[in-house]
Amino acid sequence: MGFPDLLETVPDLGEGIRGRLTANQPLSAVTWLRTGGPAQLMFQPADEADLSAFLKKLPKDIPVLPVGLGSNLLVRDGGLEGVVIRLSARGFGSIEEIGGNRLSAGAAVPDKRLAEAAAEAGLGGFAFYTGIPGGLGGALRMNAGAHGTETRERMVELTAFDRDGNRHVLTNADLSYAYRHSSAPKDLIFTAAVFEGVPRDEASIRAEMADVAAHREKAQPIREKTGGSTFKNPPGTSAWKVIDAAGCRGLMVGGAQMSEMHCNFMINTGDASGHDLELLGETVRARVLKHSGIRLEWEIKRLGRFGPEGPVEPFLGEEEEAA
Template sequence: MSFPNLLELHPHLVEGIRGRLTANQPLSTVTWFRTGGPAQLMFQPADEDDLSLFLKKLPKDVPVLPVGLGSNLLIRDGGLEGVVIRLSAKGFGAIEEIGNGRIRAGAAVPDKRLAEAAAKAGLGGFAFYTGIPGGLGGALRMNAGAHGTETCQRMVELTAYDRGGSRHVLTNADMGYAYRHSSASGDLIFTSAVFEGVPQDEAAIRREMADVVEHREKAQPIREKTGGSTFKNPAGTSAWKEIDAAGCRGLTVGGAQMSEMHCNFMINTGEASGHDLELLGETVRARVLANSGIRLEWEIKRLGQFGAQEKIEPFLGQEGEAA
């Protein structure tokens, strides 16, 4: 499937732009699941000024979606209408110490790279990022966390651009952080953030980081095409326990499977479509609901249009009864 070429419909968009513009860019090349249809237009801005200019020029009725490393993203087979903005490491991947235990980092920085920079600076509190397979833009948006620490405990303030290209600085309090959630406006594109740690011996930090890596390698299917944790943990229990209890460990739909190693991880075993993966997820939700009455919430973001003849109802359309 392909969309009408936005660059042909709006040729003025390229004027003065220094970043890369690609019509009908396949998103299967940028998501960890390696599935999904194209973006109508992908824009990789050169820097903040380039991003601001493009947003000011883009017609207001064209949808915009920022995409980071694609680690927890499921793109449907019909693709994404509008513009996908993907921040480059060159323009948004800088890290610098700014004193008083603080580090400024670009939104394109991988989480584990921030952990490494903090360790070198002798700043504790960042080891948990070693085990999160994503970038800081996504971590800031969803309050990513692991091993008892969340992004909201380290982030001081961030810089963002709105749909009209205006710059904003948001404090931690402005973000309305909760478990795997922020209340920041969905049209904001985060470009950088300031984080604060605590002084700690580098050797001790690196032991913590090694423990995180060891746990991840033993417990998670990190060498598979996966999107990380599929569902949020419900209150008072763990998603994987409920999935296991419902008999869904190893469950398959087409080329998609709930991992045998960690059954809250969904994997593409080779040729899964976006439809296979989402149908598997909703099948799991329906079976958990029938087994325990718990309504699992997706942690993976599912975006875009279904392919031709495709449609999937939440909980397979049986929210009020056993599946």
């Protein structure tokens, strides 16, 4: 079941807008888990000016959500109400050397492409992005990291637009970065950022990138429909270790499974619904809580309305009993 067409209910919404507007866009086509309901309206702006103009026209009671490459996203079966903004590679996918060991990059740039551009420029410190299957917008928002390095160590400043279409420039300090977290207001849409590296010879950078890629190939189910790491690492341990100890390696709910290769990776084996995937995740959280007393936190973002199967309760609704 779709949503009412916003282009009909807000008749002048598309006037003067140069980007692409699509009503009831299926999000299963753009998320790596390949499941979930539609976006009421998807907007792919042509550039920053187009994005600003659209936000200024959009009624303030209509929700807005930016979605990047969809690698870290579980969309529920009922879909997303309001407007999903997806930045295009054409308008937000450029990378430029700007001097001072710095690169300017659009938020639609895939993480691994920034690593490649940095290598070509002889800038070290970006190889970790080779192993992160997402885009820079998401990396900036959640302080993505791997192999001992995080986004906060490379980001200098970023450009963002608020719900009213106003442009802002935020420094690294403004984001108050922490593990898989930034303090940026939720309504900000990141469009570009400046990153700084350290001079290194290209051969050594590429050797490091190759090591990161080889590790990912060996340890992660990269050829499956997955959203990457499902849960954040608890203090003092790894999520996969407590999941494995609770007997959840290979656990299945419908078409959803915790990977046998890396049990902190949730995969869609072929026909999983959003409900299957979220129920699997909450089953794992409940079992880990019961086994070790650890409350795993989701790293994958779960968004949207629940479908006809109804809601999935956190920890299966048994958090207090297990505690």
